[in-house]
Amino acid sequence: MPQTLTVSQVTAYIKSIFAEDALLPDVWISGEVSNFKQAASGHCYFTIKDGGACLKSVIWRTAAARLTLPRDGDAVVAHGNVSVYERDGIYQFYIDHLQAAGAGRLWQEFERLRGQLAAEGLFDEGRKRPIPERPRRIGVATSANAAALRDILRTLSARYPLAAVALAPCSVQGADAPPAICAAISLLNRWSAERERLDVIILARGGGSIEELWAFNDERVARAIAASAVPVVTGVGHETDFTIADFVADRRAPTPTGAATSCAPDIRDVRPAVNALAEAAAELMAERLAGAREDVTRLAARSRRASPERRIASDRQRLDDLQRRSALAMSHALGDARGLVAGLQLQLAALNPQRVLDRGYAIVLRDNSIVVSTRQVAGGDAITVRVADGTFDATVEG
């Protein structure tokens, strides 16, 4: 006697065939919606049909909550799995994603390309290059006549007018947009390599429908961004729009204005950085001067202790004059250094030993020590004299 199966057994068997099938567990299906009903439970039951067949379809409550539900007569593309409903002995389409027909096709392509490029590693974090903090030259690829470009240029002008912008206009919508965008990225890269280095490229487009933004989901555009030697920041559409270009870019900004903002520091933050450095220089100089003043004071005390008996009047006067001028200038400079930078600069000019030499004074050295007393030299000693533009050797007479 041949093997006998129960109805449940054969139905479970059929269901397992559906589940193991290459196509049915993960399938996109297009058709027209009819007899759409949403039950009190929240689950939706309807039929998708075309000219030759119809398919019972289900959207569970959780999926229904996040989808835009169709109405009878809508042409849709839906994703889900086809499986068997044992109780009624029927097969049904269990839908987890559903789009109006045109958009549905686009999204299939979007998911396919996203998966492919992700598998190739084009979205890896490790590929993302840093954007220079203070860019000198910014490349912009966008339409020359659109609001997006004005938004970008106004933002850059307000935030960081020190930058120079190199604009490569391109169509950003329609069939000719992908090659035009690729050409613009290529032109900016050529310019960067052959003329003036660009620090970053902004690739942008203002908001629009999903079809209008579609050029930024084109594989050619994705690969042009990946191949760009200059880092790319995207600002496409609105906050909620994500394109393939965004995934490949070194940085994604929510809008064209956001892209410009993210590329340029605020000039109001730059000025304090300059002033902080100038103040640091003034403080360091003040410390250095305080040290030098101590040195002078010590030197003066030592020379008083030396109490020379046969000092030549002019030498003495010269030394005193030097000390007085130095000490005075230093004390002034020190005070000013804590105040205004500009004032300090003028005061400091008097301190520079070179300036003293420039006025006609000389420094006498014997064995590399400064001669401050006649006792330090004797007739026949070799000495070195330093003047403004150099030194010469001399011999002491008598």
Next chain:
Amino acid sequence: MSVEERTFEELFAELEETVRRLEGGELPLGESLALFERSTALAEQCNTLLDRAELRVRQLMQSADGGLADQPFEGWQG
């Protein structure tokens, strides 16, 4: 190259470097002064450039024979 012909970024980088050398410590007084004067001049130039800065926009073009060219791009301020 004179200070006036240089970009803000170059001036700022030199300012940072000059202050770093001042921090370096035991330089002769004359050298410290020269560095300090340089840093003051650089800071003034940086601030002047910040005051005067105006965004420059140029449009790039590629001619039929593949040559590169550019021209001022105007009219976006309106």
